Amino acid sequence: MGGGDSAGRLVRPFALTGGRTRPSRADFTLIATVTAVDPQPVAAAPVQPEYTRILRLCAEPLAVAELAARLDLPVSVVVILLCDLLEAGRITVRPPRLVSRTTPDLDLLKKVRDGLGRL
Amino acid sequence: MAGSDVATDASSAPDTVKILIAGGFGVGKTTMVGSVSEIAPLRTEEPLTMAGLGVDDLDGIEEKRATTVALDFGRITISRDLVLYLFGTPGQQRFWFMWNDLALGALGAVVLVDVRRPESSFAAIDFFERRGIPFVVGVNGFHGDHPYPPEDIRDALAVPEHVQVLLCDARERESCRDVLIALLDQLIATAVQT
Numbered sequence: 001m002g003g004g005d006s007a008g009r010l011v012r013p014f015a016l017t018g019g020r021t022r023p024s025r026a027d028f029t030l031i032a033t034v035t036a037v038d039p040q041p042v043a044a045a046p047v048q049p050e051y052t053r054i055l056r057l058c059a060e061p062l063a064v065a066e067l068a069a070r071l072d073l074p075v076s077v078v079v080i081l082l083c084d085l086l087e088a089g090r091i092t093v094r095p096p097r098l099v100s101r102t103t104p105d106l107d108l109l110k111k112v113r114d115g116l117g118r119l
Numbered sequence: 120m121a122g123s124d125v126a127t128d129a130s131s132a133p134d135t136v137k138i139l140i141a142g143g144f145g146v147g148k149t150t151m152v153g154s155v156s157e158i159a160p161l162r163t164e165e166p167l168t169m170a171g172l173g174v175d176d177l178d179g180i181e182e183k184r185a186t187t188v189a190l191d192f193g194r195i196t197i198s199r200d201l202v203l204y205l206f207g208t209p210g211q212q213r214f215w216f217m218w219n220d221l222a223l224g225a226l227g228a229v230v231l232v233d234v235r236r237p238e239s240s241f242a243a244i245d246f247f248e249r250r251g252i253p254f255v256v257g258v259n260g261f262h263g264d265h266p267y268p269p270e271d272i273r274d275a276l277a278v279p280e281h282v283q284v285l286l287c288d289a290r291e292r293e294s295c296r297d298v299l300i301a302l303l304d305q306l307i308a309t310a311v312q313t
Contacts, residue, residue, distance in 0.1 A: 013166065029220040029223070029224070030137070030204075030206070030220055030221065031135040031136070031137050031204050032135075033132040033133065033135055035131065035132050061131060061132035061133060063135055063194075063202075063204065065161070065163055065190075065192055065204065065206075066161060066194070068163040069161035069162055069163045069192075070161070074163065074164060074165045074166060074187075075163050075165065075190075076165060092132075094132040094134075094135075096134070096135045096136065096137070096224055097134045097135065097136050097201075097224075098224070099136065099224045099225065099226055101251060102313075103313070104306065104309065104310035104313060105310075106307065106310045106311065108136070108201075109226070109303060109306050109307045109310055110307060111197060111198065111201055112136065112197055112201070112203060112226065112303055113300060113303040113304065113307060114197075115195070115196075115197030115198060115201070115203070116195070116197075116203075116296055116299050116300050116303060117300060119155065119195070119292070119296045
């Protein structure tokens with residue numbers, strides 16, 4: 001979270017996406033988990049260093065929000081870059097657990113409850 | 120959801136769930152996230168320009184945050200295959216739209232209330248009630264002081280009977296954990312009834 005460059009920050013992040021401000025897919029919600037494909041497909045590599053940073057960070061599964069925080073980039077920018085990587089077959093994404101209000105998952109709730117109890 | 124032309128699952132990845140920590144500006148949301156999170160709270164920021172906001176909308180935002188809206192969050196590993204994320208929502212509720220999926224799919228929420236200015240958390244309570252998102256109220260005592268019993272606060276906030284109101288200290292890990300457990304107990308009680 002650099003302090004003094006607030007004027008530049010607004011412009012720079014979306015330069016990384018080539019000016020795109022909307023993602024091409026809806027997969028990457030805040031707690032969707034991203035994992036780099038290993039080994040990486042033998043394809044034309046995107047040259048931007050941000051892609052490489054993302055792939056390195058999600059060598060182990062990592063949530064989108066965490067990825068954004070560690071890259072110090074807005075979620076909206078990271079999501080667009082992730083769409084590129086997903087379409088290039090370089091990452092996989094796991095959606096969050098579905099939470100239904102009408103048919104609550106009692107097992108899931110108990111699991112979370114027990115986990116909190118162990119804190 | 121997405122098309123099936125690309126891999127959309129990673130079997131080694133844990134399941135993820137989230138709980139929101141909401142409430143008025145400066146009520147202790149980030150403190151609470153930090154108290155129970157296994158990692159130092161992380162922050163992600165969105166530029167306000169994206170949404171095409173008018174200049175008028177910047178009124179009332181702290182000067183240092185004039186160009187971005189911040190979201191703080193933490194993580195609790197429940198088990199090897201289940202991770203809970205805690206999101207401290209932006210204090211200014213009108214900026215929640217910045218994270219369209221923030222409330223979507225949340226297990227529930229904790230609304231933190233500052234006893235000295237409970238009205239600053241009205242908007243958060245209203246938000247969850249209108250969307251039918253279950254929540255508990257955590258009354259965060261200033262320096263751990265609790266001058267009012269929970270029932271007085273419940274009356275002041277007009278919180279319905281089925282919503283628990285708990286006294287807490289956002290700086291204390293055990294206290295925050297107990298508020299989260301109360302939320303889960305409330306969710307389990309509701310689930311058993313359905």
